[in-house]
Amino acid sequence: MSGSIVVLISGSGSNLQAIIDSVKAGDIPGQISAVISNKENAYGLQRAEQADIPTRVLDHTEFANREIFDANMIRLIDEYQPDLVVLSGFMRILTADFVRRYAGKLINIHPSLLPKYQGLHTHKRAIEAGDSTHGASVHFVTEELDGGPVFIQASVPVEQDDTPETLAARVLVQEHKIYPIAVKWFMEGRIQLQDNIPHLDGVSLAGNIPLLSA
Numbered sequence: 001m002s003g004s005i006v007v008l009i010s011g012s013g014s015n016l017q018a019i020i021d022s023v024k025a026g027d028i029p030g031q032i033s034a035v036i037s038n039k040e041n042a043y044g045l046q047r048a049e050q051a052d053i054p055t056r057v058l059d060h061t062e063f064a065n066r067e068i069f070d071a072n073m074i075r076l077i078d079e080y081q082p083d084l085v086v087l088s089g090f091m092r093i094l095t096a097d098f099v100r101r102y103a104g105k106l107i108n109i110h111p112s113l114l115p116k117y118q119g120l121h122t123h124k125r126a127i128e129a130g131d132s133t134h135g136a137s138v139h140f141v142t143e144e145l146d147g148g149p150v151f152i153q154a155s156v157p158v159e160q161d162d163t164p165e166t167l168a169a170r171v172l173v174q175e176h177k178i179y180p181i182a183v184k185w186f187m188e189g190r191i192q193l194q195d196n197i198p199h200l201d202g203v204s205l206a207g208n209i210p211l212l213s214a
């Protein structure tokens with residue numbers, strides 16, 4: 001399927017860059033129709049402009065509440081008729097209306113081996129817990145924050161002298177591998193939700209999530 005991908009960002013957009021590169025290499029069928037940021041200073045906007053991808057900014061602080069912001073985001077996103085909406089370092093919790101609007105075609109990458117460490121500051125939490133491994137997960141987005149069904153993960157070792165920053169950098173390398181794979185699978189029609197369980201090529205991933213190990 002050659003379709004439309006809309007990417008939402010809030011910051012650096014390094015995962016966006018990995019997806020841009022993968023589309024350019026012809027590995028992902030489809031195109032990034034737009035990159036939308038809730039922060040006007042997001043470096044990811046420059047990455048998109050350098051790749052001649054349309055950019056839009058919708059500053060969440062300019063809206064009275066989350067519901068109104070999301071309603072305006074929906075109106076903007078729908079201009080591009082997306083087959084897939086990709087959250088890439090997008091740092092706003094989305095309302096039920098937004099999640100319902102794009103159910104089954106809204107994905108996120110989260111810097112932990114879900115279901116461990118939903119929410120923020122995941123690397124610091126993993127280090128403080130004394131974990132020996134950490135990683136990243138790509139999941140469908142649901143109302144439950146970072147609780148949606150996961151369909152690909154990557155793991156990395158946690159080193160004794162790791163700081164949240166060194167661990168984040170190691171995880172990010174793996175994120176840049178699994179996110180383009182996840183988008184490719186979706187755009188090829190290979191990954192689908194059936195009864196809220198991800199299936200790859202028709203095979204259930206329940207208890208069998210693909211895991212890349214660094």
Ligand SMILES: Nc1nc2c(c(=O)[nH]1)N[C@@H](CN(C=O)c1ccc(C(=O)N[C@@H](CCC(=O)O)C(=O)O)cc1)CN2
Pocket residue numbers: 087090091092093094095099108109110111119120141142143144145146147148
């Ligand atoms: N309804 C959902 N919304 C979002 C999900 C989700 O699974 N369901 N995933 C997140 C992505 N995310 C972690 O992967 C995440 C993003 C933002 C926050 C958060 O607490 N945001 C605060 C603001 C923080 C800030 O501006 O720095 C907020 O929205 O009030 C937690 C986790 C994307 N949305």
Ligand SMILES: NCC(=O)N[C@@H]1O[C@H](COP(=O)([O-])[O-])[C@@H](O)[C@H]1O
Pocket residue numbers: 009010011012013014015016044088089090091109110111119120136172175
């Ligand atoms: N809760 C969402 C979240 O923490 N996302 C994380 O933001 C970092 C920067 O992403 P980017 O370089 O793609 O902007 C990435 O590690 C991503 O997993």
